[in-house]
Amino acid sequence: MRYFGGCDAGSTYTKCVIIDENSKIVAHVTNRSRINPVLSAEAALKEAVAQVEELHSAADLTYLVGTGYGRNKVPFADENISEISCHAMGVHMANPDVHAIIDIGGQDVKGIAIDTDGTVLNFAMNDKCAAGTGRFFESMANAFEMSLEEFSRLSLKAKNVIPITAQCTVFAESEVVSLVGEGKPMEEIAAGIQLSVAKRCFVMAKKAGATDRITLTGGCAKNEGLKQAIEKVLKIKVVDLPVDPQLMGALGAAEYSKRKVHV
């Protein structure tokens, strides 16, 4: 059996997926990224390879594609492909009926429209600013002295939403601290943060031309409060994926690996 790898060296998490010749996921890993993407990718690949009996090292993979911001630093990679293309392909493999993606990564937000073959039809992406990204959520959860999961659950309890006006991560944190100081309900502030990010996602989705059958990918896709806020602003039901949405980039990279060999 031949195996194909995809390694998504993201800014906050490094993900690795190995698939077999039938595109079945046989191994997957999600690790917190270190400052050096080479070390992060190396560790993730090692763990993933250890899950497949027939493999001894990443060099045994028939083909390996690197993706994510550290895509050109993945050891043993035969090629690197942008995370935009990989997320599109990953989602297409997980659910071919999905037409568009909102990907909320550690340092960027992307809207991606997918063609019927899993390739990218159009995309939009934020630039340098970290507003509305995973880093933004981490910073907000830290301000609340909570984990991301606790923060998400808290926001779901809100009966009202307190709007957050600042989009900048630094200023938003100051605003949140001020609101907490004023004694505003924490869950309503949390819901306001979710709404502000959802609006950012709305912009990216619209810019990319996404209209229906939209799914979420990236680590923030697991944030139920955000998902509900996005459904509210986009007035659609977000499509759930049968595979961990955080793995979509790595899965797409692995699928591209397979196709590179089979083409």
Place this chain on the structure above:
Amino acid sequence: MRDLSQLYYFEKLLEEANNDLVREGVARGLHPVGSVCSLIPEPLLNLPGCFSVRLRAPRTGSIDIGTYYMSSLLCECCRAILERAVEGGYQFLDCIIAPDACSQMNRCVENIEHLNCIEKEGFFVSYCDAPMKSDDTALRHYVRQMKAHVLNPLQEKLGVDISEENLRKAVEQHNQICRILQEISEYRKEENPRITGYEFAVLCTATYCCPKELLMEKLISVAEELKTRQPDGKPAFRVKVVVAGSEIDDPGLIGLMEETGARVVADRFCFGALPERIPIALNDAEDVLTQICRHYLKMGKCPRYMNAEKVLERQDYVHQLVQEYHADGVIYQQMKFCDYWGYERAYASKNMREKYSVPTLSIDRPYVTGSSGQLRTRFQAFVESLEIKKLQRKG
């Protein structure tokens, strides 16, 4: 592909505004004239006795001082140029000629003037109006403005001879540069071009920033070298693109695009060759200034020309470049906060996709792009989507 032997020489010229050739020109007694916009015809600033230097701010770091004077909502290019002026980077200039074309650049130059950034004795700034249409009335106005606010000040304050004969000489020198660049640009139409977009951008940008007569010899030698240059057997690119939009004075941005697998084959932006490096045809029946101005009005592709014919002509032109240079797509890029290109990019990139069916990437960007990860990802994703479609078409 073997490196161009003169590439490093040209790259060095772009490292600062006051480069080796500018210093040599000044040492020879020529007057350096600062230019900030392609709406001022270059030959007028390159009459015998003076030469134009299109202002750039290479190796820009912080632009905080520029931002203080101009606010954070204005074009970063203008802010970076002001910052460089405050830092003393343009002390060598004898004057700056600025059109009232882009109000942001105008404000930049006004600040340079009012803050006395350039302390050279006799330094002056001249402002002139540039038309927003390209009809006969606009031409008459343009000619008057160029005479009153470009040629006359050069004559009165710098002693430049602005005779018809000298204007013809300046046009001929300009045309010579244009012809060499055109000859080089033709190689970009090849299936596997023998010159990269980055290399071309380095050569072309240098022609805006140095005394032309001093640059000529090296440029000719590059053209000679290219005649026999062999491209790599296997193309080192995946797709070909046309780049259109606001000014790119840093070839590094073209390099960034090419690192992701694109080959930039045509450049429709300020500091580019199309159409700025198309020779000016002169006849003997009409005065030279009018002919120069007509050429600039007719060929000009700046989005400041707002009449509908010009707007559509610009889109047709980009589409024509796509076909002529066998490109797979277009990258429309715009400097952040550039008003003119803000409108143009939105309209043109939509039409490029829908009316002309040309895949188009539309982005805004900062002045300093460096090794921007986000830009790299966008370029790469665009290249990948073009490549996949190309492979699918081939079946």
